[in-house]
Amino acid sequence: xxxxxxxxxxxxxxxxxxxxxxxxxxxxxxxxxxxxxxxxxxxxxxxxxxxxxxxxxxxxxxxxxxxxxxxxxxxxxxxxxxxxxxxxxxxxxxxxxxxxxxxxxxxxxxxxxxxxxxxxxxxxxxxxxxxxxxxxxxxxxxxxxxxxxxxxxxxxxxxxxxxxxxxxxxxxxxxxxxxxxxxxxxxxxxxxxxxxxxxxxxxxxxxxxxxxxxxxxxxxxxxxxxxxxxxxxxxxxxxxxxxxxxxxxxxxxxxxxxxxxxxxxxxxxxxxxxxxxxxxxxxxxxxxxxxxxxxxxxxxxxxxxxxxxxxxxxxxxxxxxxxxxxxxxxxxxxxxxxxxxxxxx
Amino acid sequence: xxxxxxxxxxxxxxxxxxxxxxxxxxxxxxxxxxxxxxxxxxxxxxxxxxxxxxxxxxxxxxxxxxxxxxxxxxxxxxxxxxxxxxxxxxxxxxxxxxxxxxxxxxxxxxxxxxxxxxxxxxxxxxxxxxxxxxxxxxxxxxxxxxxxxxxxxxxxxxxxxxxxxxxxxxxxxxxxxxxxxxxxxxxxxxxxxxxxxxxxxxxxxxxxxxxxxxxxxxxxxxxxxxxxxxxxxxxxxxxxxxxxxxxxxxxxxxxxxxxxxxxxxxxxxxxxxxxxxxxxxxxxxxxxxxxxxxxxxxxxxxxxxxxxxxxxxxxxxxxxxxxxxxxxxxxxxxxxxxxxxxxx
Numbered sequence: 001x002x003x004x005x006x007x008x009x010x011x012x013x014x015x016x017x018x019x020x021x022x023x024x025x026x027x028x029x030x031x032x033x034x035x036x037x038x039x040x041x042x043x044x045x046x047x048x049x050x051x052x053x054x055x056x057x058x059x060x061x062x063x064x065x066x067x068x069x070x071x072x073x074x075x076x077x078x079x080x081x082x083x084x085x086x087x088x089x090x091x092x093x094x095x096x097x098x099x100x101x102x103x104x105x106x107x108x109x110x111x112x113x114x115x116x117x118x119x120x121x122x123x124x125x126x127x128x129x130x131x132x133x134x135x136x137x138x139x140x141x142x143x144x145x146x147x148x149x150x151x152x153x154x155x156x157x158x159x160x161x162x163x164x165x166x167x168x169x170x171x172x173x174x175x176x177x178x179x180x181x182x183x184x185x186x187x188x189x190x191x192x193x194x195x196x197x198x199x200x201x202x203x204x205x206x207x208x209x210x211x212x213x214x215x216x217x218x219x220x221x222x223x224x225x226x227x228x229x230x231x232x233x234x235x236x237x238x239x240x241x242x243x244x245x246x247x248x249x250x251x252x253x254x255x256x257x258x259x260x261x262x263x264x265x266x267x268x269x270x271x272x273x274x275x276x277x278x279x280x281x282x283x284x285x286x287x288x289x290x291x292x293x294x295x296x297x298x299x300x301x302x303x304x305x306x307x308x309x310x311x312x313x314x315x316x317x318x319x320x321x322x323x324x325x326x327x328x329x330x331x332x333x334x335x336x337x338x339x340x341x342x343x344x345x
Numbered sequence: 346x347x348x349x350x351x352x353x354x355x356x357x358x359x360x361x362x363x364x365x366x367x368x369x370x371x372x373x374x375x376x377x378x379x380x381x382x383x384x385x386x387x388x389x390x391x392x393x394x395x396x397x398x399x400x401x402x403x404x405x406x407x408x409x410x411x412x413x414x415x416x417x418x419x420x421x422x423x424x425x426x427x428x429x430x431x432x433x434x435x436x437x438x439x440x441x442x443x444x445x446x447x448x449x450x451x452x453x454x455x456x457x458x459x460x461x462x463x464x465x466x467x468x469x470x471x472x473x474x475x476x477x478x479x480x481x482x483x484x485x486x487x488x489x490x491x492x493x494x495x496x497x498x499x500x501x502x503x504x505x506x507x508x509x510x511x512x513x514x515x516x517x518x519x520x521x522x523x524x525x526x527x528x529x530x531x532x533x534x535x536x537x538x539x540x541x542x543x544x545x546x547x548x549x550x551x552x553x554x555x556x557x558x559x560x561x562x563x564x565x566x567x568x569x570x571x572x573x574x575x576x577x578x579x580x581x582x583x584x585x586x587x588x589x590x591x592x593x594x595x596x597x598x599x600x601x602x603x604x605x606x607x608x609x610x611x612x613x614x615x616x617x618x619x620x621x622x623x624x625x626x627x628x629x630x631x632x633x634x635x636x637x638x639x640x641x642x643x644x645x646x647x648x649x650x651x652x653x654x655x656x657x658x659x660x661x662x663x664x665x666x667x668x669x670x671x672x673x674x675x676x677x678x679x680x681x682x683x684x685x686x687x688x689x
Binding site: 014082084085111112114117118119121122125126127129132138156190194197198199203206207208211212214215216217218219220221222224225226228275278279280281283287288290291292293294297298299300301302303307310332333344 | 347364421424425427428429430433461462465466468469471472473474476477479480516526540541544547555561562564565566567568569570571572573575576578580583586602604631632633634635636637639640641642643644646647648649650651652657
């Protein structure tokens with residue numbers, strides 16, 4: 001019994017939600033009964049809703065600071081005229097768990113078009129509210145804002161994605177490059193909340209996570225739609241989305257540690273804006289845009305476990321071969337994420 | 346104990362809630378699908394004995410399937426001029442609903458004069474809603490309900506009810522199949538509703554359903570509906586910005602009238618989970634580089650997406666504020682569901 005439990009727990013630790021979802025209810029019931037045994041690995045597996053929400057908070061710190069810097073030229077904790085005029089929340093960095101860090105890089109984008117500027121402002125305001133919501137919900141359990149790199153991180157990722165002149169890429173240079181920078185985050189946010197939803201135990205937390213998942217998908221749809229309108233033929237920034245998605249998929253698959261993808265986590269688990277062929281009502285094929293990032297069979301958005309997400313936002317820092325590296329360090333999180341004792345980093 | 350036991354416990358608590366309501370008030374009569382939104386792990390409840398009349402995961406997925414039939418028919422007609430293949434509409438062998446409905450096409454037709462990229466966008470959404478129909482039918486297997494009767498000519502009366510009488514031409518005729526811009530308003534009617542319907546349903550899925558992957562599937566479809574809604578709202582906003590004013594692009598205002606109508610139809614029933622009443626976010630027209638857009642439909646306080654109860658969704662798709670309505674609007678003979686009647 002213990003061996004079986006250990007194996008099940010190992011699977012859960014290794015692969016997160018995906019594996020658990022495939023377990024029969026009987027296995028789950030057996031696990032429940034046996035979980036009082038003082039297994040070291042059982043303790044590792046008994047993360048709480050707070051651990052999951054803190055993982056989300058790290059990502060929201062990242063997103064919110066990116067959008068605040070792009071839209072207003074400031075970080076979430078330092079209001080300026082632009083952020084106040086937009087009604088963006090000033091965030092008191094009240095999280096204390098872990099090591100506080102600083103935000104480096106980033107500057108206000110010299111927007112020239114109203115659609116992109118207005119979307120940046122809206123998104124900044126909304127991501128700020130997500131940070132505040134999670135900080136408030138977590139209270140004294142909230143993690144501190146970790147060190148966040150919003151400068152050279154983009155050049156590192158752009159280079160890894162083979163974007164032309166990636167070493168000179170800046171998401172703060174223009175409306176177009178801002179959209180590419182935003183693209184890096186939004187679909188990842190969707191997959192992270194999707195992966196987390198099934199792990200939450202409190203109904204109220206699930207409702208909140210589902211609601212934030214929806215907002216991240218609205219944002220992702222917004223970004224993809226706007227890029228499609230600007231570059232419908234995929235010759236510039238829409239083409240970059242394909243490169244970025246290819247990189248994200250590779251990092252995500254590495255985060256699976258050799259375990260086959262689950263039913264909603266096909267390989268690849270990420271698609272850029274390149275059109276694809278679809279069959280409608282059994283008739284002839286037609287070309288379609290890809291404004292939705294989802295599996296092409298069931299059209300259900302992808303879900304990622306925390307290791308997959310960490311491996312993306314750290315540019316491969318979460319995995320060494322088939323071994324998890326914790327804390328994962330790199331790219332956007334140069335000192336890693338902050339987490340509680342059983343949390344994800 | 347640990348999160349797995351808690352997961353099971355919370356699922357059982359939800360079952361108990363649903364079962365209790367079903368037992369006390371009759372099958373679906375008083376079902377308030379958000380009533381279990383509280384902290385069910387803090388006060389553990391004993392394992393219940395589900396009553397035969399308690400809604401099942403299949404009931405919840407089948408309700409979603411009715412909505413997906415509607416969306417798929419709308420988008421397929423708009424993209425191609427014809428609807429779902431007959432094989433995608435049949436009754437599962439164990440379904441109590443046997444009759445496959447028909448589509449009243451009305452003016453439904455392929456939207457004319459689309460650019461290449463616009464056509465590709467319609468193709469994508471049509472394909473994706475068709476895929477959701479097929480996925481849900483596959484997941485439900487023999488329990489899948491057949492397509493109910495669907496009336497795609499309801500857009501006209503809905504527009505009249507929403508007082509959309511002067512959009513674009515001033516002719517007073519609202520036909521979502523007549524142009525790309527009208528199509529956007531037509532899609533707008535459904536998309537935010539789809540998002541909120543899945544948000545409302547996700548926490549109701551049982552522990553067994555969670556283990557079977559239904560929750561992650563529902564959450565994943567929720568995300569896709571939100572991608573679509575983001576697309577529709579971004580397009581309406583972007584085209585209004587390009588036109589320069591609401592009067593030059595009346596479709597933005599038309600979409601907001603749809604939101605007003607949706608709110609009216611659910612008046613008195615709008616207490617959404619984790620929000621304070623309104624589940625609508627009106628579109629705005631930014632006219633400078635320092636104004637925000639209003640693409641995301643979410644609570645103003647927390648930027649958390651809304652949820653709607655089954656009852657609220659029914660009021661909208663039936664086009665009726667009446668309690669006890671069994672049919673109407675897009676579903677002239679009701680949905681094929683235990684949740685077919687508006688209850689509050």
